[in-house]
Amino acid sequence: xxxxxxxxxxxxxxxxxxxxxxxxxxxxxxxxxxxxxxxxxxxxxxxxxxxxxxxxxxxxxxxxxxxxxxxxxxxxxxxxxxxxxxxxxxxxxxxxxxxxxxxxxxxxxxxxxxxxxxxxxxxxxxxxxxxxxxxxxxxxxxxxxxxxxxxxxxxxxxxxxxxxxxxxxxxxxxxxxxxxxxxxxxxxxxxxxxxxxxxxxxxxxxxxxxxxxxxxxxxxxxxxxxxxxxxxxxxxxxxxxxxxxxxxxxxxxxxxxxxxxxxxxxxxxxxxxxxxxxxxxxxxxxxxxxxxxxxxxxxxxxxxxxxxxxxxxxxxxxxxxxxxxxxxxxxxxxxxxxxxxxxxxxxxxxxxxxxxxxxxxxxxxxxxxxxxxxxxxxxxxxxxxxxxxxxxxxxxxxxxxxxxxxxxxxxxxxxxxxxxxxxxxxxxxxxxxxxxxxxxxxxxxxxxxxxxxxxxxxxxxxxxx
Ligand SMILES: *Cc1c(COP(=O)(O)O)cnc(C)c1O
Numbered sequence: 001x002x003x004x005x006x007x008x009x010x011x012x013x014x015x016x017x018x019x020x021x022x023x024x025x026x027x028x029x030x031x032x033x034x035x036x037x038x039x040x041x042x043x044x045x046x047x048x049x050x051x052x053x054x055x056x057x058x059x060x061x062x063x064x065x066x067x068x069x070x071x072x073x074x075x076x077x078x079x080x081x082x083x084x085x086x087x088x089x090x091x092x093x094x095x096x097x098x099x100x101x102x103x104x105x106x107x108x109x110x111x112x113x114x115x116x117x118x119x120x121x122x123x124x125x126x127x128x129x130x131x132x133x134x135x136x137x138x139x140x141x142x143x144x145x146x147x148x149x150x151x152x153x154x155x156x157x158x159x160x161x162x163x164x165x166x167x168x169x170x171x172x173x174x175x176x177x178x179x180x181x182x183x184x185x186x187x188x189x190x191x192x193x194x195x196x197x198x199x200x201x202x203x204x205x206x207x208x209x210x211x212x213x214x215x216x217x218x219x220x221x222x223x224x225x226x227x228x229x230x231x232x233x234x235x236x237x238x239x240x241x242x243x244x245x246x247x248x249x250x251x252x253x254x255x256x257x258x259x260x261x262x263x264x265x266x267x268x269x270x271x272x273x274x275x276x277x278x279x280x281x282x283x284x285x286x287x288x289x290x291x292x293x294x295x296x297x298x299x300x301x302x303x304x305x306x307x308x309x310x311x312x313x314x315x316x317x318x319x320x321x322x323x324x325x326x327x328x329x330x331x332x333x334x335x336x337x338x339x340x341x342x343x344x345x346x347x348x349x350x351x352x353x354x355x356x357x358x359x360x361x362x363x364x365x366x367x368x369x370x371x372x373x374x375x376x377x378x379x380x381x382x383x384x385x386x387x388x389x390x391x392x393x394x395x396x397x398x399x400x401x402x403x404x405x406x407x408x409x410x411x412x413x414x415x416x417x418x419x420x421x422x423x424x425x426x427x428x429x430x431x432x433x434x435x436x437x438x439x440x441x442x443x444x445x446x447x448x449x450x451x452x453x454x455x456x457x458x459x460x461x462x463x464x465x
Contacts (some may be wrong), residue, residue, distance in 0.1 A: 003052040016054050021057075021065075029122050032070035033420030042066065052214065054318070072299075074443035078425035080237065080265050080294045080398075081297055082277075084440035088298035091354030098278075100347045104335035106228050112347045113336055119349035122356045123290070123304060126364060127270040130283050134309045136340050137348035141291040142183035142263035145231075147305045147319075147340050148287035149187045152229045152258040154318045155286075155311065158433040159227040159256065169193070174228035178211035178243070179236045180201050181262050198231075207392060207430060209233070209241035209395045213248075220255050234279055234288075235266015236398045238400050238429045238436065239389035239392035242266060245281030252284060261285045264292055264303070265440060268295040269396060271364040278396070286311060295368065295397075305340070315339055369437040371397045374449060378437060381453045387460035391434045400427065402434040409433040415459045422452040 007014065013084075025032070040063060047293050051059065070076060072083045077362035078266045084092075120135035124134035138144050157164035164170070175188060175198040176193065189195040202215035211232060220228070231241040245261070252259055260283055261267075267290045269275040270282075307315055320338045359367075379394040382401045391400045403409050409426065413435055417423055428435045437452075 002052045003292075007053045010054070013055075015056065017057060021061075029073040029356060030068050030448075032068075032073060032077050033415050034070050034073065034423035035420050036067040036069050037418070038067045040064065057290070069420075072441070074440065074441050074445065074448045077420040077437040077452075078423045080291075080438045080440055082291075082294040082297045083443055084299045085297045085355045085359065085442060086360035088296075088351040088355040092299045093346045093349045094229035095461075096352075098347065098350075101344050102347045102349070103337045103343070103345070104333070106333075113334070115347065115353055116336070116349035119353045119356070120304065120306075122259045122353065124306070126361060127267060127279075127290070129270075129306065132309050133288070133306035134312060134315070134339070135304050135306045136336055136440075137292075137345075137352075138303055138305060138340060138342070139348075140293065141148070141181070141262065141289050142186065143341065144264075144289040144303045144305040145184045145186040145260075145262055146180070146190055146213075146261050146292070148289055148307060149229065149231070150186070150191055150341075151287065151307055151311055151315045152260055153191055153193065154314045155258050156227050156229065156316060163317065163393055165320075172197065174199065174223060174226055175231060176201050176228055176257075176394075177439070178216075178229035179209040179241070180231045181233070181237060181264065184231050194277070197203075208306065209236040209239050211243045211248075213244055213251075215249065216248075220251065220257070222322075226254070226256075227256045229260060231260050231262065234261050234263035234269070234282060235268070235396065237398070237438075238347075238427055240266060240396040240398045241392075242269075242278045245279065247279045249284040252260065258287070259285045262286045263288050264291040265294040265438075266396065268368050269363070271361070271368045272372075273365075273373055274369060275396060292352050295297045295371075296355065296364075297367070297440070297442050298355055302348055302352060302433060312339075360367065368397075369439070369441050370443065372448070374439045374444050375399050375437075377446060377449045378439070378452070381449065381456075385453075385457065385460070387464060388456075391429045391432060398436060398438045400434055400436050402427055402432050403463075404433060406433050409435065412459060412463055415463075416455060418458075419455050421455050422448075 061211055071081055102112040105113045154165055162170055169192050173193045177198055178201045185195045197252045199219055201211040202221055204212045208339050234242050243352055269278040288306040290304050291299045293300045316338050319340055375394050375397045376433055379399045382388045382390055387404055388401050391402050403412055424435050424437050440447055
């Protein structure tokens with residue numbers, strides 16, 4: 001441990017170098033390529049004595065640093081990839097430095113869970129959601145969907161007089177959805193419900209991904225009163241379509257089901273008076289998934305689940321640590337480890353707490369509106385350029401488009417991404433090969449739209465000749 005003791009002596013120098021490097025990365029993020037073509041060979045043998053942090057940093061910088069792409073930069077439009085606000089970075093650094101194990105609010109003498117509970121309240125306030133939701137942090141929307149659907153599964157058992165957590169799933173679980181995210185389907189696989197076992201509901205007519213309420217009603221009636229889980233969407237990934245939450249709420253008044261909303265990024269529509277109508281009625285859901293590492297612009301890995309407080313007993317039945325004595329009142333001796341999949345966990349809430357305190361409701365209203373404006377400007381370019389066409393209207397922050405000659409999509413996208421100036425991802429929508437550009441980074445500006453459009457114009461022109 002020779003190097004460890006030495007490193008402890010030169011912590012200041014280590015911090016200085018990391019800080020300088022971090023600043024250099026962020027100051028240069030507009031120029032750094034969004035894609036790297038370089039191949040790396042990996043090492044498999046560990047050295048006997050190690051080389052200490054400063055030499056390790058040098059070695060990292062020789063091998064990896066130059067090929068790290070600007071995925072947190074303003075022109076990384078693939079998937080739904082958020083950036084990082086300065087406040088979120090500060091909170092994230094401190095999370096590492098304090099290295100809390102965030103579980104109970106008393107017991108270990110550690111108060112970090114109080115910060116997490118407070119952050120959940122701040123998020124509910126940001127989204128104008130009522131305070132009868134309980135929430136916590138997990139790694140991403142996949143785990144949030146998983147956690148919410150796990151409680152839903154326990155709820156189904158309860159309706160049938162069974163305890164799936166204790167006894168396993170002893171009957172099939174009915175799940176309805178129109179355009180579920182792949183991670184919700186994956187969750188069904190992980191939960192033993194089975195990824196094949198969801199009942200597809202039609203989408204609305206007219207190039208939509210939202211659920212068709214008439215078909216949903218028929219599919220519900222066909223279940224003859226059997227309880228089921230509805231997975232609905234606040235923002236599908238291709239076209240950012242939203243289910244009609246007011247209509248679903250009305251159905252919920254009549255039929256017995258668990259209503260889950262995947263609002264991974266679309267939930268941020270609630271931050272702007274211009275777009276909050278898209279989530280009207282979502283407060284009536286039993287559970288909601290929201291990602292923080294997307295539109296909130298905090299670093300990976302960060303997402304939250306919101307589950308109605310009235311389901312807390314089911315949630316504890318689902319996640320109760322088997323070693324813990326049964327908690328009569330889940331709020332007494334509260335510990336996160338009885339409410340979600342993990343036991344030990346970092347203080348994931350802190351970056352979110354920092355960014356919410358720093359920028360407030362107006363900061364996020366402006367961030368959301370600016371990104372939507374960028375999507376609209378980019379869509380204008382697509383509409384006005386003879387080489388491209390939109391595959392769907394721009395409802396919020398994502399542009400789904402194709403080339404007029406659809407056969408050129410793959411070539412075009414390869415060439416475009418190879419420029420390193422912008423990064424987008426392929427998709428398939430409405431029977432056509434397409435491309436998606438998602439705007440969720442606070443740094444993206446009109447200038448970035450211009451840079452990307454110029455490259456696109458150039459490549460499309462060369463392909464069409
Ligand atoms: C991104 C996304 C997910 C998965 O989220 P991860 O954070 O990658 O786990 C789930 N649902 C929707 C709608 C998403 O956009």
